[in-house]
C-alpha cells in the first residue's frame with residue numbers, strides 16, 4: 001500500500017503534467033491557426049516552466065520508495081520534455097520559417113512540432129504516476145493514445161470544415177448558389193459550377209459503377225484462376241494511384257478529338273469514370289470475396305442458378321462495402337481539377353440542363369458542351385482572380401464540401417438500409 | 425423426374441424402391457482418389473446413415489449425389505449415380521432441377537442474411553424464376569408444387585409454402601412472430617431447423633445431411649434427430665454422422681466407409697449388433713478409427 005502523502009504527491013504530478021501537456025498542445029494548435037501569435041518571450045517562459053517540471057519530477061521519482069514507474073518509460077518521456085524545455089528556453093526563435101498567407105514569415109515549424117511532441121510526452125509522464133501497477137499504466141496509455149489518434153484527425157477535420165464555414169459563409173446567400181456570375185452587374189454566382197460538378201459526378205458514377213461491379217462479379221464468381229484476379233487487382237491499384245493529370249492528358253489526346261474536338265461534359269464524365277473505375281473494382285472485389293462461401297453453396301444446393309445466387313444473395317450482402325468504396329471514389333473525383341481542366345471545363349459557362357419544356361422533355365445536347373465545375377472555379381478565382389474574390393473561393397469550397405457530404409449522406413443512408421437487412 | 429412426365433405419383437408406382445443408385449463411383453480430387461469404386465442403393469423413404477472416420481469420403485459421396493462436387497476445382501467424378509433412375513451425370517440433366525429434388529443440409533447452419541420468410545421462400549422463388557426462363561413456362565409449375573391449387577406466384581400460396589415448411593421443420597411455433605426478422609438472430613439450433621425448412625420448401629424427395637447436428641448443443645441436436653425421424657415418413661434421408669449412437673437411433677440402414685471404400689452396408693440393427701466384417705466391428709467398438 002502507499003501512504004496518503006505519496007498518493008497526494010502523485011496526484012499533483014499527474015495534474016502538473018496533464019496541464020502542461022494540454023497547454024503545449026493548445027499552443028501548437030494556436031500556432032497553426034495564427035502563426036506568430038506567441039512571442040519568443042512567452043515560448044522561453046514556457047520552456048522554463050517545463051524544465052522546472054522536469055526537475056520536480058526527477059526529485060519526486062527519487063523520493064517515492066513504494067512506487068517506481070517503469071524506468072524506460074520514465075527516461076524517454078523525461079528526455080523528450082527536457083529537450084523541449086531546453087529548446088524553448090534558450091532557442092525560442094529557431095526552426096523552419098513558415099510563411100502565412102500574407103507572406104510574412106512568422107511561425108516556426110520546428111517549434112510547432114516540438115510543442116506537439118512535448119504535449120504527448122507530458123501526457124505520458126503524467127500517466128506514469130497514475131497507478132501503482134505498471135501494466136495498468138500501459139493499458140491506460142494505450143487507451144488514451146488510441147483516443148488521441150481518433151481525436152487528432154477528427155480535430156483536423158473539424159478545423160478544416162469550420163474554417164471553411166467561417167470564411168465561406170459570409171458570401172453564401174441564395175443568389176450566390178442559384179444564379180450565374182454576371183460581371184457587368186457585379187453579381188457573383190456559382191450555380192453553373194454546382195450543376196457542372198453535379199453532372200460530372202453523376203455521369204462518372206453511372207458509367208463506372210455498373211462496369212466496376214460487373215468486373216468484380218466476373219472476377220470473384222466466374223474467373224476461376226487467381227492470377228487473373230491478381231493481375232486485375234494490381235492494375236486497378238496502379239490506375240488508382242496514377243496522377244489525375246495523366247488521365248486528363250489521355251482524355252485530351254484520345255477522347256476530345258473523337259467527341260467534338262473541344263471540351264465537353266461527356267469527356268469529363270468519361271475520364272472521371274475511368275478514375276473511379278479502379279477503386280470500384282478493387283473495393284467491390286474485396287466486398288464480394290468476403291461473402292462467406294456457405295451462402296454460395298447454400299443457394300446453389302437449393303437449385304438456384306449462379307446468376308440468381310449472385311443477384312439475390314451475394315450482391316445484397318456486399319452492397320454496404322461496395323457503397324463505401326464508391327463513396328471514397330466520389331469524394332476524390334468531386335474535387336479533381338486537373339483532369340477536367342483540359343477536357344471538360346470553361347469558366348462562366350451556363351449550367352448544363354437536360355430537361356426541356358417540350359417533348360421529349362429531355363435533351364442530351366448539354367453532354368456535348370463545356371461546363372463549369374466547383375474545384376475549377378476555386379482554382380480560377382485563386383489563381384487568376386476570375387469571377388470573384390478570395391471570399392468567394394471559400395464560399396465555393398464550402399459548397400463543394402456540402403455537395404460531397406450530400407453524396408456521403410445519400411450513400412450512408414442506402415448502406416445502413418442494406419446493413420440492417422443483412423445482419424451478419 | 426427431370427423431364428416433365430416424371431411427377432411424384434408416377435414414381436411411387438414403380439416397383440423399384442431405390443431412390444438413389446450408385447454404381448462403381450470414383451471421385452478424384454486432382455490425383456487423390458477420395459471415393460473408390462463404391463456401389464450402394466439408398467432406399468426410398470428410409471433414413472440411411474453414412475459413418476466412417478474423418479477423411480474417408482463421406483461428404484464427398486454425399487456431394488456427388490447432388491453434384492455439389494461440381495463446385496470444387498479439380499474434382500472429377502466417374503461412375504454412375506442414378507436418382508429415380510436418371511443418371512445425374514448425363515449430359516442433358518438440369519443441375520438446378522436435380523438440386524431442387526435432392527436437398528442438402530450443411531454441417532454449419534448457413535441461413536442467408538435475409539428474413540426467416542425470405543430464407544424459406546428462396547428455393548421456390550429461384551425455381552419459379554428459372555422455370556419462367558424455360559420452354560415449358562409456368563404451366564409446369566403446378567405439377568411441381570403438388571398441391572396444384574394455385575400457382576406459387578400467388579403471394580398467398582408462397583405464404584402457405586413457407587408456413588408448411590416451417591411447420592414440417594418443427595420451427596413454426598418459435599418463429600411465427602418473427603417471420604420478417606433476420607434469420608441471423610435465431611439460435612444455432614433454430615437456424616439449422618430453418619435450413620431444413622428452406623430445403624423442404626423446394627419439395628425435395630431426397631435430403632442429404634452432412635453432420636447436421638455436430639455444431640449444435642445436445643438438446644438442439646435431439647430436436648433435429650426427432651425431426652429427421654418424422655421426415656422419414658415422406659422423404660428419403662441420407663445423413664452423415666460421426667456419432668454412432670445417433671446413427672443407431674435414427675437410421676434404418678447404415679453404411680460404413682473406410683478410406684474411400686464401402687466396407688459394409690446393411691440394416692442398422694444388423695450392422696451394430698452382428699457386423700459382417702471384422703473392420704466394422706472394430707470401428708463401431710472404437711478399436712480403430
Ligand SMILES: Nc1ncnc2c1ncn2[C@@H]1O[C@H](COP(=O)(O)OP(=O)(O)OP(=O)(O)O)[C@@H](O)[C@H]1O
Pocket residue numbers: 453456458476477478479480481482483484485496
Ligand atoms: N475440396 C477438396 N479439395 C481437395 N481434396 C478434398 C476436398 N474435399 C475433400 N478432399 C479430400 O477428400 C478426402 C475425403 O474428404 P471428405 O470431406 O469427403 O471426408 P469426410 O469423410 O467427410 O471427413 P469428415 O468426417 O472429416 O468430414 C479427404 O482425404 C480430403 O482430403
Ligand SMILES: [Mg+2]
Pocket residue numbers: 482483484634
Ligand atoms: Mg465431411
